[in-house]
Amino acid sequence: MARIIQAVRGMNDVLPDQEHIWEFFEQTIREWMVAYGYRNIRMPIVEHTDLFVRSIGAVTDIVEKEMYTFLDHLNGDSLTLRPEGTASCVRAVLEHNLLYTGPQRLYYSGPMFRHERPQKGRYRQFHQVGVEALGYAGPDIDVELIIMCAGLWKKLGISNLRLEISTLGNVESRTLHRSRLIGYLEKHLGKLDKDTRRRLYSNPLRVLDSKNPEMQKIISDAPGLLENLDEGSLRHFEKLQHMLLDQEISFEINPRLVRGLDYYNRTVFEWVTDKLGAQGTVCAGGRYDGLVEKIGGKPTPACGFAMGVERLLALMVECGKEIPNPVPDVYVIHQGEATDGFTWKTVGHLRDQGINAILHCGGGGFKVQMRKADSSGARFAVIIGDDEAQAGVISVKPLREKEKQVKVGLEEAVGLLKGI
Numbered sequence: 001m002a003r004i005i006q007a008v009r010g011m012n013d014v015l016p017d018q019e020h021i022w023e024f025f026e027q028t029i030r031e032w033m034v035a036y037g038y039r040n041i042r043m044p045i046v047e048h049t050d051l052f053v054r055s056i057g058a059v060t061d062i063v064e065k066e067m068y069t070f071l072d073h074l075n076g077d078s079l080t081l082r083p084e085g086t087a088s089c090v091r092a093v094l095e096h097n098l099l100y101t102g103p104q105r106l107y108y109s110g111p112m113f114r115h116e117r118p119q120k121g122r123y124r125q126f127h128q129v130g131v132e133a134l135g136y137a138g139p140d141i142d143v144e145l146i147i148m149c150a151g152l153w154k155k156l157g158i159s160n161l162r163l164e165i166s167t168l169g170n171v172e173s174r175t176l177h178r179s180r181l182i183g184y185l186e187k188h189l190g191k192l193d194k195d196t197r198r199r200l201y202s203n204p205l206r207v208l209d210s211k212n213p214e215m216q217k218i219i220s221d222a223p224g225l226l227e228n229l230d231e232g233s234l235r236h237f238e239k240l241q242h243m244l245l246d247q248e249i250s251f252e253i254n255p256r257l258v259r260g261l262d263y264y265n266r267t268v269f270e271w272v273t274d275k276l277g278a279q280g281t282v283c284a285g286g287r288y289d290g291l292v293e294k295i296g297g298k299p300t301p302a303c304g305f306a307m308g309v310e311r312l313l314a315l316m317v318e319c320g321k322e323i324p325n326p327v328p329d330v331y332v333i334h335q336g337e338a339t340d341g342f343t344w345k346t347v348g349h350l351r352d353q354g355i356n357a358i359l360h361c362g363g364g365g366f367k368v369q370m371r372k373a374d375s376s377g378a379r380f381a382v383i384i385g386d387d388e389a390q391a392g393v394i395s396v397k398p399l400r401e402k403e404k405q406v407k408v409g410l411e412e413a414v415g416l417l418k419g420i
């Protein structure tokens with residue numbers, strides 16, 4: 001026998017038994033986005049490598065070690081499977097000049113790719129829903145995005161998510177903070193891990209985002225960014241907090257909150273759970289007022305977030321959200337060849353009337369077919385024997401209730417099956 005080829009490590013199949021949970025999630029997202037006036041945008045999964053290097057930043061985990069980058073041998077282009085959606089989204093907005101008509105509220109969803117060590121809640125192909133509001137200076141839009149998230153958690157049946165917020169200030173305050181941080185870290189040089197030492201001068205802020213447990217003490221004693229905040233960012237942050245309090249959204253200020261990507265400024269936030277072990281951040285976002293300009297557009301304030309779909313689905317299950325697996329309405333059992341005109345006509349008509357019908361295929365006697373009907377989960381069996389076919393009627397047998405089987409005409413059957 002030929003060797004079975006397996007899926008790429010860290011890239012998962014979603015099997016039919018699980019698919020309805022995804023379906024529920026995606027449907028909920030669509031309705032939720034429409035309710036807030038966000039429009040869907042779909043970008044390619046592959047982009048020019050430069051787009052990510054320029055927007056995410058060269059000295060970041062993603063660009064340094066997580067990107068699936070490859071040479072297109074046909075033309076020599078360096079391409080990358082998208083590790084996140086914001087850069088692609090902004091690129092598309094600029095390429096099609098969408099900001100010409102004013103600010104844009106957009107969302108997208110789909111697979112992202114990062115070459116990380118696969119573990120629970122961390123995969124190499126994973127899915128995100130991303131929401132981007134371009135052309136809004138906030139903090140009202142920052143609050144809208146956070147309130148939207150809170151509303152979504154309710155719809156998904158997720159409770160006990162913690163909201164952590166902070167601000168990264170503007171470029172000047174970050175430069176000041178950066179030099180204080182370098183000074184502090186230089187004093188602890190001996191205790192720094194390899195990554196940190198390498199990034200000490202190129203990207204010291206990223207040290208605060210380190211996952212290394214041995215670095216946590218040094219990180220928690222490091223000078224905070226909030227002490228060096230510029231006036232404008234401070235006011236922005238205060239207004240944001242007032243609005244959140246006013247809306248009864250509880251939050252914690254976490255001064256160590258830095259995002260793993262370069263392009264954030266001012267507001268940053270994360271929704272975190274303790275229920276998923278180490279992979280506890282289900283949603284992360286913030287402002288990125290400099291990004292549009294960095295990718296070649298006019299200066300445009302912007303704010304957005306991305307959520308990890310796999311982590312949210314795991315959390316829904318953890319919170320006991322029940323999503324019933326959809327069952328077909330009808331399983332159609334028939335004698336002889338299905339090709340006999342009456343059977344085809346019957347299933348066709350049922351489906352036209354909005355009734356989901358599985359037609360038995362593959363032959364077999366009445367008993368075998370009946371067993372299949374039972375295990376299909378269908379509410380009714382429709383039985384078409386020779387007698388029925390000749391008389392132009394069908395037998396309807398409830399499979400989940402103790403009601404009697406009846407022989408009726410097609411129109412009457414439709415009413416019965418629809419429960420009218």
Ligand code: ATP
Nearest residue numbers: 114121122123126260281282283284306307308311
């Ligand atoms: P982490 O700190 O867990 O590595 P991150 O800061 O790299 O996350 P973001 O780039 O902010 O993550 O992505 C937003 C969200 O996407 C994360 O909060 C998480 O829920 C999800 N996510 C990120 N990387 C993965 C992955 N490899 N597998 C599954 N979900 C992921």
Ligand code: MG
Nearest residue numbers: 061062116260
């Ligand atoms: Mg990461």
